[in-house]
Amino acid sequence: MGQGQHLLDSQYASAEWDYLRSMEEAPRFGIVSTYCRLLASNGSLLEIGCGEGFLLEHLDRSRYRRFTGIDISAVAIERAQALTDDRTDFVRAEAETFVPDGRFQVIIFNEVLEYFDEPLKLVRRYEPFLAPGGHFLASMFAAPYTARTQRIWKQLETRYDVAARCRVSIGRDYTWNIKVLRVPPSA
Numbered sequence: 001m002g003q004g005q006h007l008l009d010s011q012y013a014s015a016e017w018d019y020l021r022s023m024e025e026a027p028r029f030g031i032v033s034t035y036c037r038l039l040a041s042n043g044s045l046l047e048i049g050c051g052e053g054f055l056l057e058h059l060d061r062s063r064y065r066r067f068t069g070i071d072i073s074a075v076a077i078e079r080a081q082a083l084t085d086d087r088t089d090f091v092r093a094e095a096e097t098f099v100p101d102g103r104f105q106v107i108i109f110n111e112v113l114e115y116f117d118e119p120l121k122l123v124r125r126y127e128p129f130l131a132p133g134g135h136f137l138a139s140m141f142a143a144p145y146t147a148r149t150q151r152i153w154k155q156l157e158t159r160y161d162v163a164a165r166c167r168v169s170i171g172r173d174y175t176w177n178i179k180v181l182r183v184p185p186s187a
């Protein structure tokens, strides 16, 4: 889709994404990390579009057997490498072609599905990499710019059951929808 690696690299290099560590963004990370704890305690997590490892900074790493984060930006991944340890790895890869080496209890799309022309196709690509009983966890900006993300949720809900949902708002201006999705047994 539109924003390629070059643009994202330059945005990371010029600190445009630093606001992701601000207090305004913290509540949505709080909800996403709580769902991770409930769904994958002692399990494994894969995050698509992890940036510099922002989510990992909110997680209690001792609770997870494995965390893998991937991002298209080499600049972001180079910074994320500082968080690597024996159960944590970061890979520079494109979500459309990355092939994980295992299965995960939770696969996370945190504010990234808007980047893709065919978000449902992208999520479906990762179904074989969900552990049995595993879940997708997605967060998308709900306001402003609501129309596109609403369309994406509709598409996702043609395929997945919503196991849990939460709406996070800060002040009057910014809202995110966060949903836990599972493949229905009949799929």
Ligand SMILES: C[S@@+](CC[C@H](N)C(=O)[O-])C[C@H]1O[C@@H](n2cnc3c(N)ncnc32)[C@H](O)[C@@H]1O
Pocket: 003, 008, 020, 048, 049, 050, 051, 052, 054, 070, 071, 072, 073, 076, 093, 094, 095, 096, 110, 111, 112, 115
């Ligand atoms: C809005 S940021 C979200 C970062 C972080 N997940 C968060 O919740 O704040 C979107 C991220 O998706 C990454 N991204 C965009 N297109 C991608 C692609 N095709 N493959 C992998 N990562 C991609 C960007 O580099 C960026 O780090």
